Amino acid sequence: MRVVIIGAGIVGVMTAYYLTEIGMHVTLIDRNEKAGTEASRANASLLCYGQKSPLGHPALWKHIPAILTGRDPRIKIRSPFHLPLYSWLFKLLQNCSTTRYRLNHLHLTELAETSRVLMKDILERQELSFDHLKSGRLNLYADKKSLDTDMEKVQLCGNRFGIHADMLTPEECASKLPSLKDRKTPLVGGIFTAIDEIGDCEKFIDEIFAKYLTPKQNFAFMPNTRAEQLIRQEDKIEGVMTDKDVLTADHYILCNGAGARPLLRAHNIYLPIYPIKGYHIRCEMPEGLQVPIPVMDVKTRTVAVQLGNTLKLSTGFIFDGMRTDIPKKYLVDLKNTAQENLFPGYQFGKFSVHSGFRPFTPDSLPIVKPSQKFRNLSYNLGHGMLGWTIAPATAYKCAEQICAIYDLK
Template sequence: MKIFVLGGGVIGVTTAYYLAEAGHEVTVFDRQKGPALETSFANAGEVSPGYASPWAGPGIPLKAIKWLLMKHGPLVVRPAFDPHMWTWLLKMLRNCTAERYALNKSRMVPLAEYSRDTLKALRAATGIAYDERTKGTLQLFRTQKQLDGTGGDVEVLKKYGVPYELLDREGCIGAEPALAGVRGKFVGGLRLPGDETGDCKMFTDRMAELCVARGVTFEYGTTISYIVRTRNRIKHINTDKGGLSADAYVMAMGSYSAQFMRKLKRPIPVYPVKGYSITVPVKDVGAAPVSTVMDETYKVAITRLGDRIRVGGTAEISGFDLRLHETRRRTLEHSVGDLFPGGGDLKAASFWCGLRPMTPDGPPLVGQSELSNLYLNTGHGTLGWTMACGSARVLADIISNRVPEINARDLSPDRYLK
C-alpha cells in the first residue's frame, strides 16, 4: 500500500520504518526541516517501562494542590479560556480512582515492555547507536515518607514482573557513585535495572537514515493545511505544495493530531502538556550521573547522554504555548545542582520545551480511527520515547492485517466510544 505518515517525530519516523519493513510504500510529511525537531528533540532521554504509569491516579488531586504551592513544584496550570483544556482536565479527574488506575496501567505496561524489547531487537539487527545506556533508572527519595510510600509501587512492579531493587542510602551510592558527595540529601531509592536511556533526537535521525535506505521518502518543510474526507475515508491531504493522496494515512503529529481530528469531526481526547529540559555539558565525569536519577520530590529526571546531562521535568498545562519560562529553568537547575554539584556546566546549558500529547487516562491511541483508512499513533504523553518502537510495530502489524504480538485492542481509540 501507499501510506502517508503525517509527522516526523520519533513516533512518525519509527512507524515509517516498520511500515517499510512490512513492504509498504511510505512517505513522511513534516513541517520542520528535518526529523525530531519538536517534542522529540530534547526530552528526558528515558526508555522507562518501569515508569509506564498513568498520571491520573488515587490521591493525585490532593497532590496537585501541594505541587501548585511548591516553589519548585512539578505542576503548573496556566488557566485559559479553552474548553478543550477544561474538558480534558475533567476527564483526567474521572480517571483518578484506584480501579481506573489499575486498568489504565494494565494497558500501558505491556506496550512499554514490548517496546523496549523491540528496541533491543532493532539494535541487534541494525547496529543503531544513539548514546544509549542500559544501566537502569534510580528513583531517589529525599524523605523517609517517600521511601515508606513505595509499597504500592512495589506491588505493581511485582504484579507485572518488572525487576526492581529497593535500596538504602549506600545502595543508591553504589548505583550512582557521584551521590556520595550529597549523601545527607536522600534516604534511599527504588532502582529499575531493566530501564534504558538514550538520545531520542539522535535515535530518530538514525532511524530516518535507515528509512531512506529502505525506500521511505521524506517531505520536510511541508505544511499540511487540512485533510479532506469523503464519507468514511480520507480522500487526500492539502499541503503548501499541493494536494496528495494515498491508500492509507497515519496521524502521528503529537498534540497537533487533536486539532486535525476535530476538523475531521472525529475528535480525540489528546491535549498538550508542556515539559521543559536543559542540556548540560559534563564538566566532571566523576561528579555526573551514570544513568538516570529521578528526583522524586521535584519529579525531575536527570539523565546521562554521552558527554551531556539531560535534565527534564515539569507538567505545564497551558495549551499550545511554547514560551520558555525562566522559573522552570531554575527548578531544573536546582534539582541537578543539588544532587550532582559540579557534574555539569550549568552556565553553558541549553533550555528547551516541548508539548507532550497526553490522553486523560494514560495509554496512547494506537490503531484504526473511525475513518477506514486513517490510523492513529499519538497520545503517548511522557512515554513517547519509551513506547515508540512498540507502538510503531503494533500499528504496522494492524495496517498490514497481521496479528500484533501483544494485545493492542484497548489501545485503540474505540475505547473512548464505549
C-alpha cells in the same frame, strides 16, 4: 499500497519503519526541517521499562490544592484560561480511581515490555549509535510515604512481567551516584530498577533514517511540509492538503501528537489529547562529574541523564495551552534544583534548551486505532510521557491494524 504518515517524531518514524519493512510505499511528512525535533527531542532520554506510571493515580487528588495554587514543584498551570484543559482534567480525575489506575498501569507495562523486546530486535539487526546504555535507573526520595507508594507502583505489574526493583538506603544511593554524599536535604532512600535503559531519541531517529528509511525505494520524506487539512470524500480521506501541495494515498496515519487536534476538529472528531509542556537543559559534563546511572529526584521531578559527554536535566508538567516559550525562571529553577539535590558543588556551563508537548490522554494510554469515521485513516497518537519508551509497540500495532484492514498477510 501507498501510505501517508503525518508527523515525523519517534511515533511516525517507527510507524514508517514497520510499514516500509513489509513493502508499503510510505511518504512521511513533517512541518519541521528535520525529523524528531519536537517532543522527541525534548524528552529526558529514559527508556522506562521498569519505573513508569500513569499520571492519573489515586494519590493525585491530594496534590490538587497545591497544583491549583501553584505550589506543586512538578505540575504547573500557566494558562488557566485554556478551556479544553478543564474537560481534560475532569477525565484525568476519572482515571484516578484505584481500579482505573491499575488497569492503565497494566496496559502501559504491556506496551513497554513489548517495546523492549522490539527494540532488542532492532538493535540486533544492526548497530545504531544513540548513546544507548543498559544503565538501570535510580529514583530518589526525601519522604518515606512517597517511597513506599512508588515501590508499590513498580511492584504492581512488576511481578507479572518479571520487573525487579530494589529499595535502597541513602548510603546505597550515594554509592551509585557519589555526588549525593554532599546533598543537604536528607534522603530516606531510593528505588533501583536494573531493567531501565537510556538513549538519545533524536539520535536514534537519525540512525533509523540513515540505516533503514532513506536507503529504501519505497520511502520518501517531505520536511517543511505542514498538513493543513484532511480532505474528505464521504467515509474516506481523499487527500491531505499541505502548505505545498495535496498529497494522496490509499491510507493515512496521524502520528503528529498534539498537532492532530485541529486536523480532526474540522471533521468533528475530538480525541482527548492535551499538550503538556516539558523541557530540558543540556550542557557539557561539569568537570569531574560522572553520572553512571540516570536519576530522578522525585519530589521535584528533576531527571538527570548523562548522554555521551553531555548532561541532560529535564522536568516540567506545564499546562500552558499551545504556548511554546519557557520562562527564564523555570530554567534557572531547574539548574538550581539539580545542583542542590543531585550535584552539590558542581558548576554547570552553558546550556542549550529544548521544550516539547507531551501528547497526553487522560488515561495515559496512546490512541492506536483505525478511525471510526473514515475507513482509510488511522491514529497513532497520545503517547504522553512515555512515547520514547512505547513507540515501537504502538507502531507495530498500527502496522498490524492496517494489514488487517486490507486483509494483507
